[in-house]
Amino acid sequence: MTTNAWLPLLVLASSLIPGLIIFTLPEKAVAWRITLNLGGALLKILLLVLMMIGVFHGVNYEFRVPLVPGIDFVLHADALSLLFVNLSAVLWLATTVYAIGYLEDSPNRSRFFGYFSLCVTTTVGLAMAGNLLTFLVFYEALTLSTYPLVVHRGTEVARKAGRTYLAYTLLGGVLLLAGTIWLHALTGTLEFVDRGFVRGLDLDPATLRMVFTLLILGVGVKAALVPLHAWLPQAMVAPAPVSALLHAVAVVKAGAFGVVRIIYDVFGIEFAAELGVTLPLAVLAAVTIIYGSVRALFQEDLKRRLAFSTVSQVSYITLGVAIAGPIATIGGLAHLVHQGFMKITLFFCAGNYAETLGVHKVSELRGIGRRMPWTTAAFTVAAFGMIGVPPVVGFVSKWYLGLGALEVGQDWVVYVLAGSSLLNAAYFLPLVRAAWFEPPPDEWPHERNFGRKETAWMLLLPPLFTALAALAWGLFASMPGTPLDWVQFIAARKYGS
Amino acid sequence: MSTWLAALPWMVLAIAIPLLGALAAFVQPRRAQVIGLSFSFLTAGAAVGVVLDFITLGPQQHAVGGWGAPLGIDLVADGLSILMLGMSAVVGVAVSIYARAYFVPYPDKAPRFWPLWLFLWAALNALFQSADVFNLYVTLELMGLSAVALVALTGSGPALWGAMRYLLVSLLGSLAYLVGVALLYHAYGTVDLTLLAERADGGLQLAVPLGAMIAGLLLKTGLFPFHVWLPPAHGSARAPVSALLSGLVVKASFYLVLRLWFTFVPEGEGLPLLLGCLGAAAIFWGSIQALRQKRLKLLVAYSTVAQLGYLFIAFPLAGLEPQMAWSGSIYLALSHAFAKGAMFLAAGAIMTQGGHDEIDELDLVVDRMPLTLAAFALAGISLAGLPPSGGFVGKWLLLESAMAQGKGIWAAIIIVGGLLTATYVFRVLGFAFTRSEHHHERHEVPAAMEWTALLLALGAVLLGFVAPWALPLLDGVLP
Numbered sequence: 001m002t003t004n005a006w007l008p009l010l011v012l013a014s015s016l017i018p019g020l021i022i023f024t025l026p027e028k029a030v031a032w033r034i035t036l037n038l039g040g041a042l043l044k045i046l047l048l049v050l051m052m053i054g055v056f057h058g059v060n061y062e063f064r065v066p067l068v069p070g071i072d073f074v075l076h077a078d079a080l081s082l083l084f085v086n087l088s089a090v091l092w093l094a095t096t097v098y099a100i101g102y103l104e105d106s107p108n109r110s111r112f113f114g115y116f117s118l119c120v121t122t123t124v125g126l127a128m129a130g131n132l133l134t135f136l137v138f139y140e141a142l143t144l145s146t147y148p149l150v151v152h153r154g155t156e157v158a159r160k161a162g163r164t165y166l167a168y169t170l171l172g173g174v175l176l177l178a179g180t181i182w183l184h185a186l187t188g189t190l191e192f193v194d195r196g197f198v199r200g201l202d203l204d205p206a207t208l209r210m211v212f213t214l215l216i217l218g219v220g221v222k223a224a225l226v227p228l229h230a231w232l233p234q235a236m237v238a239p240a241p242v243s244a245l246l247h248a249v250a251v252v253k254a255g256a257f258g259v260v261r262i263i264y265d266v267f268g269i270e271f272a273a274e275l276g277v278t279l280p281l282a283v284l285a286a287v288t289i290i291y292g293s294v295r296a297l298f299q300e301d302l303k304r305r306l307a308f309s310t311v312s313q314v315s316y317i318t319l320g321v322a323i324a325g326p327i328a329t330i331g332g333l334a335h336l337v338h339q340g341f342m343k344i345t346l347f348f349c350a351g352n353y354a355e356t357l358g359v360h361k362v363s364e365l366r367g368i369g370r371r372m373p374w375t376t377a378a379f380t381v382a383a384f385g386m387i388g389v390p391p392v393v394g395f396v397s398k399w400y401l402g403l404g405a406l407e408v409g410q411d412w413v414v415y416v417l418a419g420s421s422l423l424n425a426a427y428f429l430p431l432v433r434a435a436w437f438e439p440p441p442d443e444w445p446h447e448r449n450f451g452r453k454e455t456a457w458m459l460l461l462p463p464l465f466t467a468l469a470a471l472a473w474g475l476f477a478s479m480p481g482t483p484l485d486w487v488q489f490i491a492a493r494k495y496g497s
Numbered sequence: 498m499s500t501w502l503a504a505l506p507w508m509v510l511a512i513a514i515p516l517l518g519a520l521a522a523f524v525q526p527r528r529a530q531v532i533g534l535s536f537s538f539l540t541a542g543a544a545v546g547v548v549l550d551f552i553t554l555g556p557q558q559h560a561v562g563g564w565g566a567p568l569g570i571d572l573v574a575d576g577l578s579i580l581m582l583g584m585s586a587v588v589g590v591a592v593s594i595y596a597r598a599y600f601v602p603y604p605d606k607a608p609r610f611w612p613l614w615l616f617l618w619a620a621l622n623a624l625f626q627s628a629d630v631f632n633l634y635v636t637l638e639l640m641g642l643s644a645v646a647l648v649a650l651t652g653s654g655p656a657l658w659g660a661m662r663y664l665l666v667s668l669l670g671s672l673a674y675l676v677g678v679a680l681l682y683h684a685y686g687t688v689d690l691t692l693l694a695e696r697a698d699g700g701l702q703l704a705v706p707l708g709a710m711i712a713g714l715l716l717k718t719g720l721f722p723f724h725v726w727l728p729p730a731h732g733s734a735r736a737p738v739s740a741l742l743s744g745l746v747v748k749a750s751f752y753l754v755l756r757l758w759f760t761f762v763p764e765g766e767g768l769p770l771l772l773g774c775l776g777a778a779a780i781f782w783g784s785i786q787a788l789r790q791k792r793l794k795l796l797v798a799y800s801t802v803a804q805l806g807y808l809f810i811a812f813p814l815a816g817l818e819p820q821m822a823w824s825g826s827i828y829l830a831l832s833h834a835f836a837k838g839a840m841f842l843a844a845g846a847i848m849t850q851g852g853h854d855e856i857d858e859l860d861l862v863v864d865r866m867p868l869t870l871a872a873f874a875l876a877g878i879s880l881a882g883l884p885p886s887g888g889f890v891g892k893w894l895l896l897e898s899a900m901a902q903g904k905g906i907w908a909a910i911i912i913v914g915g916l917l918t919a920t921y922v923f924r925v926l927g928f929a930f931t932r933s934e935h936h937h938e939r940h941e942v943p944a945a946m947e948w949t950a951l952l953l954a955l956g957a958v959l960l961g962f963v964a965p966w967a968l969p970l971l972d973g974v975l976p
Contacts, residue, residue, distance in 0.1 A: 023867070066965035068890050069821075073962075108864065137884040144878065147923070151930045154861070159927045170919050173883070174912050181893070181908065185900035 005063045007051050008075035008128050011085070012121055014044040015092070019117025025110045034100055037113055041093040044124075048089055051077055067133065071190060074130030079490045080264070080333075083483070084127035084257050087337050091249045091344055092120045094462040098348055099241035101458025102355060106239075112152055116245070118145040123250045127257065132180050132190040132266060135258065139176060139219070142254055143169040149242045150235050161234040168221050168231040169251075176218025176258075182211050183266070192261060194493050196268020205275055208267075212277045215262050222255025223318060224311045226288040233307040240351030243303060247310045248344035256317040256336060263321050264494045273324040282322035286416040288315040293423035302350050302362055305427060306343070312420065313339050313386065320401050323413060328404025329491045330484070335397035337483040338385070341470045342394060345382035348463035349375050356455040358446025365431055367440025372454040376435050378467035383428040385470050388421045393474040396484060507546030508559045508572045511582065511622040515540045519615035526608030530597050533611030537593035540618055544586035547626075551579045556973070558628075571689070573628040576970035577827065581625040581752055584831050588744045588838045589618055591953040595842050596737040598943035599849070606735070609650055614741065617643040624749050630678045630710075631688040633753060637674065641667035641717065644746050647738045648730050659729035666716055666726040670750070673713030680706035694760045707761055714757075717750040720772075720809060721779030724802045728786075732798040736845020739794065743801045744838035748830050751808055755827070758812075762976050766816075773813035777910045779806025784917035788924070793844045793854035796921060797837070803914065804833050804880060807895070810907060814898045815976075821901070823975045824968050825894030831967075832887025832960050836879040839954035843873040846946045851937045856925055860933035866942060870929050872950035877922030879957035882915040887960025 018040035025032055051061055061077035077085070099116065103109050122145050126138035143166070151162035184190055186203055198208065221228045232252070236243055246252065259281075263272050272278050292312025299305035316339065320332015352375045353359040353368065369376040385392030398417055405413035450456060477484050518536025522529040550557055551574055559572040574582070596614070600607040617640060624636035645667055649660035682688055684702040697703050719727035727747075731739050763769075783803025790796040811826035846869045847862060848854045863870050879886035882893075892911055899907040960967070 065962075067885075067962070068893050068964055069824075069968060111863070111867070137889075140883045141885070144874075144883065147926075148863075148930075151927065154863075154930045154932065156931060159931050162927055162930075163923070166919070166923050170916060174916055177896075178908070178912055181896045181900050184897065 004054065004059055004061050007047060007054070007061050008063045008077055011044060011047050011051070011128070012075070012125055014047060015040050015117045015124065016121040019114050019121060022110055022117060023114035027107070027110055029110075033110065033113055037096045037100065037117070038093075040117065041089070041096050044089045045093065048082070048086055052082060052086075055079070055082065062130065064130075067137075071133050071184070072131065073137070074134050074191070075125065075128045076130030076192075077128055079486065079493065080260065081127045081129075083333065083337065083486055083490065084253070085124050087253070087340050088120060088123045088127060088249050091245070091340055091466070094344065094466055095241050095245050095249075097458055098244070098351070098462040099239075101456045102239065102241050102351060104456075108152070111148070112239075115145055115148045116241075119149065119245065119250055121145075123254060126254050129192075131192055132183065135261065136173075136176055136180050139222075139254060139258065140173045142250065143173060146242075146246065146251060150238045152239060152242065153237065155237070158237045161237045164234045165231045168228060172218050172221025172228070172255075174218075175214050175221075179211050179214030179218055182214065186211070192265035194265065196264065196266055196271055198266060199268040199271040209275055209277055212262070212267060212272070212275065215266070216259060216281060219255045219258030219262065222251050223259055223314055224252055224255065224288070225284055225315065225318065226291045226311070229288070229292070229311045232311055233304050236301075236303045236307050240303075240347060240354065243307075244344045244347035244351070247307070247347060248340040252310060252314045253336065253340065256314050259318050260321055260333065260336075269321075269324055269329070269494060278322045278324045282319055282324075282410070282413070285315040285319035285322055286413065288312065289319065289416060289420045290423070293420050293427070297423060297427045300361055300363065302353070302360060302365070303347075305362060306346050306350060309346075309386065309424070309427070310343055312424075313343065316397060316401060319413065319416075320397075320404065323401070323405050323408060323410055325404045325408035326491050326495045327400055327407050329494065330487050331397050331400030331402075331404055333487040333490060334393075334400065334484050337487075338393040338397050338470065338473070341466045341473075342382040342385040342392070345378050345463045345466040345470065346386070348459070348466065349379040349382070352455050352459050352463065355459060356448055356450070357444040359444065362431060364441075364445060366434045366438040369436040370440055371444070374454060374460055374464060378463040379435070380432050381467040381471055383432055385474070387424040387428055391471070391474040393470050393477070396474055396477045502546070503550070503553075505546065506559060507543050507550055508557060508574055508626055509561060511540065511543040511547055511626070512619050514543050515615040515619035515622065519612040519619065522608070522611040522615060529608040529611040530600065533607075533615060534593055534597050536615055537590055537618075540615070540622070541586040541590045544582045544622065547574055548579045548583050550574070551576070551970075570632060571628045572626040574626055575974050576972065577752070577755070577974045578625045580827065580831060580967070580970060581748065582622060584748070584834045585618065585621050585625070585745055587956060588740070588834050588953065591838065591949045592737045592740050592744075592842070595740075595845075595946050595949040598945040599735070599737055599845065601943070606650060610647070610735075610737070613643050613647050613650070614737075617647065617741065617746070621745060621749055625752065628690050629688040630681060630690065630693070633756075634671065634675055634678050637717070637750070637753065638671050640746060640749055641671060644742060647741070648734045650738060651733060651735055653733075655729065656733040659726075659733045662726045663730040666723075670713040670717035673716065674710045677706035677708075677710030677713070680709070690756070690760050697761055699764065703761065704763075707757065707763065710757060711754055714750045714754045715775075718747050718754065719802060719805055721775050721782055721802065721806060724779065724783070724805075727802055728795055728798040731801060731841075732792070732795040736841055736848065739798070739845070740838040740841035743798070743841060744834040747801065747805060748834055751805070751830060755823075759974065759976050769812040769815065772809045773907070776806040776809030776812070777907075779803060779809070780910060780914040781917070784914060784921065787921045788917070791856060793847065793856050793925065794841070796856065796925065797840050797844050800840075800880060800918065800921065801837055803918065804829075804837065807892070807911070807914065808833075810895055810911060814895065814902065814904065814907060817902050818898050819976050821894050821898040824971060825891050825898065827971065828887060828894060828960070828964065828968065829891030832879050832891055832957050835953055835957035835960065836876040836886075836888060839872050839876040839950050839957060840880070842946065842950035842953065843869045843876065846942050846950060847873075849946070850940055850942045852940060853937065857928050858933040858935060858937065859925070859928040859931075860937055861931070862929040865939065866947060868947040868951045869942070870926070872947070872954040874922075874926055875951075875954035875958050877918075877926070879954070879960075881918040881922055882911075883919065885961040886958045887964075888957065890961050890964040
């Protein structure tokens with residue numbers, strides 16, 4: 001086995017350096033900015049392909065330097081991190097294309113794309129973090145790099161939303177820090193290990209439960225677990241590409257990914273189950289799923305409805321992990337990717353409606369399918385996926401979650417899944433029906449003319465691509481190379497079989 | 498060439514060059530700016546020379562004029578000294594470049610600023626290299642007087658009032674210290690730190706002078722509740738002066754507390770606990786006051802009160818694992834020098850641009866001066882102890898030493914203090930993104946001012962990555 005230290009760094013640099021250059025670009029340098037953005041995004045995907053081939057051939061990708069006495073800064077590419085890195089890289093490319101189209105004439109684009117790149121850099125770093133301290137570094141850096149995006153519009157509302165966002169996320173960071181430092185004092189190490197490093201150290205279970213609670217609450221803020229979710233709907237004031245990225249890749253996923261890391265690579269799932277901490281977490285996730293769906297039902301604003309839907313959907317990941325069975329793990333981890341593609345599609349479409357026709361409210365969607373058929377088609381696919389209708393990928397996640405719960409005798413989870421699916425149907429189906437089958441209004445709230453096309457191609461292409469991916473992975477779920485296939489490989493390692 | 502350079506007495510030069518520069522700037526007021534800046538670079542160069550000597554040859558001792566202690570003056574540079582020298586060099590050069598641009602519109606202030614600042618720098622470098630308590634007193638007094646004069650440079654009402662209070666406190670502190678020195682000399686017949694460490698035998702004849710000296714130094718450091726002079730002085734001074742006071746001057750008296758502490762290693766639990774509690778009180782009081790401020794510079798000044806509190810948290814933690822707690826405290830002091838220097842420079846640039854420093858009237862600073870705002874944000878990240886930054890490393894070390902001893906309460910104080918810091922930093926940043934209701938006339942800000950603030954702030958962030966190389970320098974210094 002050989003070790004390659006530079007590729008993980010290059011993967012980070014492929015978005016960090018373009019981001020830093022973009023900050024210095026004048027507002028008018030559109031071509032330069034686009035080149036740097038897309039070039040960086042494509043380069044990152046290329047590097048990741050190289051890395052996946054390398055991992056397949058047994059290369060160990062690890063970058064390590066000392067950070068504080070006794071603890072290193074570690075970037076490490078394992079199967080789990082590659083799952084999240086790939087998700088981020090692909091969706092970053094899609095979102096960059098979308099954002100270029102979306103922000104065409106708005107001010108402060110250099111600032112926007114600069115922070116946008118930093119945000120992806122920190123997400124990728126978080127995915128590749130090889131120990132809890134490195135994870136913490138990127139977790140906080142993510143908070144800091146998303147804050148300017150949340151307040152980007154510079155309005156009073158945006159400033160207040162930014163304040164709420166920070167209040168929650170910094171509090172989460174502090175809890176995570178407290179848990180991390182405590183754990184280090186107890187164990188003397190923070191390195192992520194398959195099946196956990198806390199296992200077998202003969203520590204006081206009560207203390208470990210406290211540490212676990214601190215860590216999970218710390219990441220739970222970003223994962224929007226009830227009652228730590230209130231920042232998410234408020235952060236909706238940000239421009240649509242930011243919401244898309246926040247909901248599908250960066251922030252909430254960082255939280256969910258943190259839950260995964262803490263349970264599998266810090267405590268180890270079997271040990272966590274022994275401690276008796278997984279069941280309360282599963283219950284909390286279930287409560288979040290139901291609560292988010294119920295709240296979504298009553299939102300009149302489309303983006304807010306989607307936001308509460310995120311609160312609900314992201315907790316599927318936590319639920320899958322906390323059920324503590326191999327099959328449920330597959331469902332939860334697969335949902336990390338699946339939810340990303342479906343939710344980003346929905347946000348792209350919501351952004352298209354707002355940009356093209358000025359439609360922001362659920363009630364204004366009547367007949368929009370005739371005016372914008374392609375966008376609405378993508379929206380429909382993603383909405384069906386969220387409900388769990390086969391053959392869209394959302395079905396695959398729910399299927400594995402349900403099976404996994406039955407496998408370990410947690411039958412109540414099936415009822416939660418069924419109830420949540422019903423609620424999902426209740427808040428998505430009326431929209432889809434109204435969009436396709438009701439007559440359009442005489443006049444749209446604020447229509448922009450794109451000639452014969454329904455909207456700008458840069459706004460249309462990304463949702464079509466992500467919706468297609470969500471459909472294809474559902475159809476060909478068991479083929480090699482799908483997220484599901486990769487996730488099965490990860491689950492086998494985490495359960496040591 | 499290299500041997501010739503290596504043979505130079507860098508330790509003396511680090512003191513003589515700024516002294517010479519101060520004189521030159523004083524007798525040539527018209528060329529004060531040019532002279533001042535050139536001598537700043539030379540001084541920093543000399544400091545680098547001392548640092549390199551230390552790295553290649555180990556701890557250095559230099560008997561000035563060939564007369565060693567106890568008759569002559571001995572200069573000593575160990576790991577702690579060179580960290581402080583290096584810190585002064587970096588902050589000093591940044592402030593000098595900034596000041597040259599800053600004082601262009603004030604031709605009457607520049608000829609007064611440069612001699613005082615170079616004089617202050619000479620005093621600082623001498624203080625960091627002195628090895629006997631009396632020389633330390635002399636350097637402390639020189640530093641205090643030049644610092645007070647620098648505050649008075651502003652010339653307006655509140656600044657003069659602040660300078661007056663500062664002068665009284667500074668003199669009182671030095672006096673208490675001097676009393677301690679006299680008592681020590683009386684009891685042990687020497688003022689040399691090494692000899693004192695050998696002869697000191699505990700008991701009242703050590704406790705009384707040591708208590709007087711430390712009390713005087715705490716007064717000069719501005720530890721809660723002795724901080725009342727600090728915000729008016731630091732908040733009303735000219736921006737480069739504020740950066741020097743908050744970044745360097747308060748660190749010098751803190752450095753002296755550490756020196757005394759490491760030399761005499763006072764026994765007992767009471768005093769460390771008291772210092773720790775005062776530190777904790779400073780963190781909370783300073784942060785809450787910072788949150789309440791309407792003016793940016795006062796916010797930054799109260800933040801100094803709070804951050805100085807952190808430095809004293811190490812005292813109650815140093816019992817079992819002294820190495821880690823002291824390293825954390827010293828590293829926080831270094832990062833604070835960079836970050837707070839950068840923050841005051843940024844605040845000065847913002848004030849130059851808008852003509853005011855009302856926080857809720859910041860008015861789109863993010864668009865108008867992105868570099869400055871980035872400097873402020875990065876400095877704030879380090880102050881709040883968010884990773885990656887020097888502040889994070891320092892706090893991490895303190896936290897780790899607290900948790901390793903099961904003293905979770907100190908860890909909680911450190912963490913909550915960080916949260917409060919983040920709150921007041923982001924309060925400023927939030928208003929920088931919005932448009933203000935009132936119209937403010939805009940002024941050009943020289944690029945040199947924006948860039949120096951940013952680079953200094955980047956230095957604070959960079960400190961977060963070099964700890965494994967910087968901290969071993971302290972081996973052998975810590976008890």
